[in-house]
Amino acid sequence: MTALSTPLPTSQVLQTKSKVGASSTSPAIELPCSLKHILDSVQGKIAPVWPLKDYVAVNPYQGYADQKFLTARQALKSFSEAELLMDVTYYRQQFEDGHLTHEDLEAAIDELVADGIAGSESLTMQEVLALLHGKSPQGVLKNSSDLESDVTSSFLGTITSILDSSTGSNWASLTNEEISKHCASHYDQGQSLWPSPWKDLPLYDAWRSIASHDRSIEILGIGGFRSLVRKLPKSPELAIAWLLNRLQIPSELYEKYLLSQCYSILGWSSWTSFKAREASNNGTTCEDFAGLLAIRLTYEYAIFEKCDVEIDWNASSTTNVLSKNNDRCISRHALMRFLLLRGTEIAYRRDLLGKLACKGENSLLEQSSLPSVPEQSSKLAQLVFCIDVRSECYRRNLEIAGENLETFGFAGFFGLPIEFVPFGEQKGTGQVPALISPKFQLHEELCVGDDAVNQAMAKKMSIRSLRKAWKEFQSSAVSCFAFVETTGLFYVAKLFRHLMGTNPTPSGRNDGVEACDKHLLRPTLRGLNQQGITTSVQTDLAEGILRGLGLVENFAKLVVFCGHGSRTENNPLQAGLDCGACGGHSGEANARFAAMLLNQNYIRQSLTERGIDIPSDVHFMAALHNTTTDDLQFFEVQDVPSTHQADLETLLENAKLATLQTRRERIPRLAGSTESNLLQRARDWSEIRPEWGLAGNAAFIAAPRAYTQAASLEGRSFLHSYDSQYDPECKVLEQIMTAPLVVAHWINMQYYASTVDPRHFGSGSKAIHNVVGQFGIFSGNGGDLMTGLPWQSVHDGKSYQHHPLRLLAILAAPRSAIEAILAKHELLQNLVVNGWLQLVAIEDNTHFRCTEKQEWVALPVNNEAFLVA
Structure with missing residues (x-):
């Protein structure tokens, strides 16, 4: 046999060989x-x-x-063709559009040198600009293959x-x-x-x-x-x-x-x-x-x-x-693309820090001008949202709609490590981040008489048995031709309603429950003691929520925990639009459980003994933010005391205004959309972009709300409430850095990877997705299991809706405390010193960047100045 002499991309040499006996x-x-x-x-x-x-x-x-x-x-x-860097054409477009400037590139060179990146000291602006203009430093235009290729042989x-x-x-x-x-x-x-x-x-x-x-x-x-x-x-x-x-x-x-x-x-x-x-x-x-x-x-x-x-x-x-x-071993071309990445990150950081430090009533540099924290009597309500970037828009608009409203950001599972078991089920869903496991089960009950409960249970089982039998019949060999020919015409109207978005598919969660009784479904505290979740443990959970928020005094009469979820049709990846902190599920159960805990008198008495005194007229309740439609649905409104009804009605009106304004803000990103079209997207089974999810995410900010309240952060920032004055031992800061920050980093890198390398870390086009085994998706009818985000989650068909930037973490905390936490947690330290995320501390009214050498460099706070490290 003749030896193969074709040049190979992997450079291994193939030859004829002698058979080895087996x-x-x-x-x-x-x-x-x-x-x-x-x-x-x-x-x-x-x-x-x-x-x-x-x-x-x-x-x-x-x-x-x-x-x-x-x-x-x-x-x-x-060993692969996987990629971590965007190609030059993307950065060229950013440069041409003015989103990436000469000053950003100069600052990027300086920062790479400050970080100790080998070879960066020899980079020049002439070389970078030549690359962006498609020319060699000598002015000779390179062909695209030479320009983009730096893959080792x-x-x-x-x-x-x-x-x-x-x-x-x-x-x-x-x-x-x-x-x-x-x-x-x-x-x-x-x-x-x-x-x-x-x-x-x-x-x-x-x-x-x-x-x-x-x-x-x-x-x-x-x-x-x-x-x-x-x-x-x-x-x-x-x-x-x-x-x-x-x-x-x-x-x-x-x-x-x-x-x-x-x-x-x-x-x-x-x-x-x-x-x-x-x-x-x-x-x-x-x-x-x-x-x-x-x-x-x-x-x-x-x-x-x-x-x-x-x-x-x-x-x-x-x-x-x-x-x-x-x-x-890093090629020159790769180093320059890395420089362009840093340049776009500096451009975003400059803009964001400029907003946080803008002069005005909420100026970072003029803390004396910040409005004093209002007393309880002047607050209409306090609302706790998930840190999800989609909450930023709604929080901002809600605060504008009601000037006496205060909002907080917290991990959407509210620190409650539960497995939520819906009514009539034996097993539930883990309502926790992927980093941890549920610690106990929280059951849902139907608050009606025993006879009605038994009837609902029997009806639920009957409905599901019939649904399963019908599905099996539809899929069976005996029905494949006769069934379609006999009943096909009867499905025309149903298909039309699905296409028009007027016939949403029921979730099946409330099977067997009468429509008039659905509002009586709620979590129950029964069964917790048997699992070891005693009064003391329940109090620990409640205390953890309040101290994590920094909400230990000055309570409003209404405090609302707002979970979030999405509603889409025919979308196998819907869980990716739900709450990541709740394991890809709606945060409703966690929000309702948090409110239920804090409304218990025995919990409040125990909290008082621990130094948190909640006035008797404070009422906790739960809500769910639908990120697809931006509705805010409130739960257990019938339990709100009559003395709070006027406040509740005002809050509901403010929420409606915030919903309308948030929808208007989102519409431009949804091409050709109107408010009615935006609502229809949630019910349309042919819609491949019902919402943008977390596309655009770029920053994580742990700070008092005063630092961010005056600025529109464009739904790109994870906002976690944190006030160091309530955290003298920095335990809350450590929790934030080791859990919510890491989860945000995961989300950021998933979007980054699916944008930079959709071939390896994306899931192709939604239009040809097929569910396999009820657990994954194929692109088409076979091939490898798909991972990552579909193309429609990061690109609108004309331009990118997610821009690949490594997460910018901004922490309003002492640098010494941050350093101590990094030293204690190697994984977290690796993310910083190896350049997987960017870290900025706010201390003494100054922004400090942590270099990859773990040195702190002060950053300018105006939009014109740039760092020269």
Whole structure:
């Protein structure tokens, strides 16, 4: 056979090889300790993807937080085509539109030098401007491929991808389709009428049971595949060791080679990473991640044998992959793109800090001019919103609508680690951030007589049984033709109503409950003591909320906890629009539970003993902010005392005004939208952009509301209330930095990655999404499991609605306190010193930037001045 001499993008050299005889029995092999460590390292670099019902944003690069930003990019480039930097055309447009200025670029060079970024000291404005104008420094126009390409030639790909590049085959696609088909069947959660008989087995064992008999891969040309599968070791980890040995992969390349396998089928790698995380949280183990790798390597080896080639792993270009990915390896082009990223971040920071420091009644530099905190008698109400960026617009407009209203920002689960169990259900949803697990169950009850409750329960079960039977009949083979021909015409009216947005699909949550009784569904405190949530623990939860808010005195007569959620139709990724702090669910349950706790007399008495005295006429209530329509729905209004009714009516009127103004503010971003069209988007099952979610998020601000109240932050900032005078031990600051800030960072990096690299970290077009197994989505009818955000969540078809900026964290706290917390939490420190987020402290009426060397540099506070570090 003639050796392949086609130049390969991965620079491995393919040659003919002699067949290596395969043993007819299962190989005897031991797992090296080093390989076990490598497998753990590989798994740690693959971010999990949550199921659709709990979908939350996640930082796809989280496994690289211990490396510098550009170093992490080099590491990714060594085994994949994944990207961390936007291409130059984006920045060129920003520059042409005036959003990125010469001053921003000059400041960016200075900041890179101050951060100790290798090579930045040699960057010049002439070079940067030449790049933005599409010219070399000598004035010669570069072609687009030269201009945009800085991919190293030493990236280590899979053998199937190397073969495809060299021979024009499609082995990689075939392999992924086979694996995806099996995984979809194995993990199915009720979508398939015929579940896999091996579902209860680990992934690897189930696949071996099927593949040892399935002839389909042999029909496609891979002879002896079933025999190979039968010879594999029973343990997936041992199978990996055996296959790596058979493929003759040098041990020093194990990690990168296994990572290249993971990135070749990144969606399922992320899913098995989630399954491992889920098992760990439950105190068990799951080997499906290793199982997936073993499966992928088996196909790799079978194709490797079939094609009768070998790879010269000792090729000089291949050894480049082994070099440490340090700053010295970073290309000039990558460094300049990183500079452009920093320039856009400086432009945004300059604008934002200018708003926070603008002179006027709320000037940062003129604290004496701040209005004094109003006494209880002058406050109509205090409302606590989630820190979600979409709350910023509503809070601002609500404060304008009612001058005697005060708003706060807090993590949307309100510090309540609950699993909420709806009425009539046995299991519920985790209403907590992805970083933690629920600690106890909170049940929902129907506050009617026992007979009515039993009747509602029976009706609920009947409705669901009928719905399931009807769905099974619709999907059955016997009905596929006769059913459509017989009943098709009867669905015309229903289809039309769906298209017009006049026939929203019921959620099913309130099945069996009469319409007139739905307002009687509410969380109950019953059952908490049996779970160990005693009065003392309940008081701890209540105290944590109030101290976390800094709300320990001067209570208004009405205090409202506002959770948030969304309402869309035919949207598999709806959970991504709900509250991330509530695990991708509505924050209604948490808000109602918080209000219920703080209305209990025994809780208030215990709080008084702890130094928080809530006046007897203060009433807590709950509301839900619908981020799709910007309605604010209040709960338990019938429980509001008669003495507060006038205040409540005024608050409801103010909320209506805030809703109208917030809608008007959002309409320009929704092309061709009107107020009525905006409402219809929530009910239209063909709408691919019902709302923009958290697109545009760029900053996290933990400070008193006075710092941000006067400014329009354009719905781009996470706003967390924090007042250091109520936090002498900095415990609240530590909680904010280690939980809400990290969650905001995850969200920010998910949007960043889905914008910068939609191929690897996005989920394609919503228009062709198909749900698989009720837990994930395919783009089209197969391929890899999709992760990340759809294109329609970051782009409107003409321009980007999310601009890729690393999160800017602004903390109104002493620098010494921030430093102490960073030193205590390595993960958090890594995010700062390795450039994964930008950190600014507000102290002594001055803004200080924390460099990647953990040095503080004062920033100017006006719109004209720029930092020269």
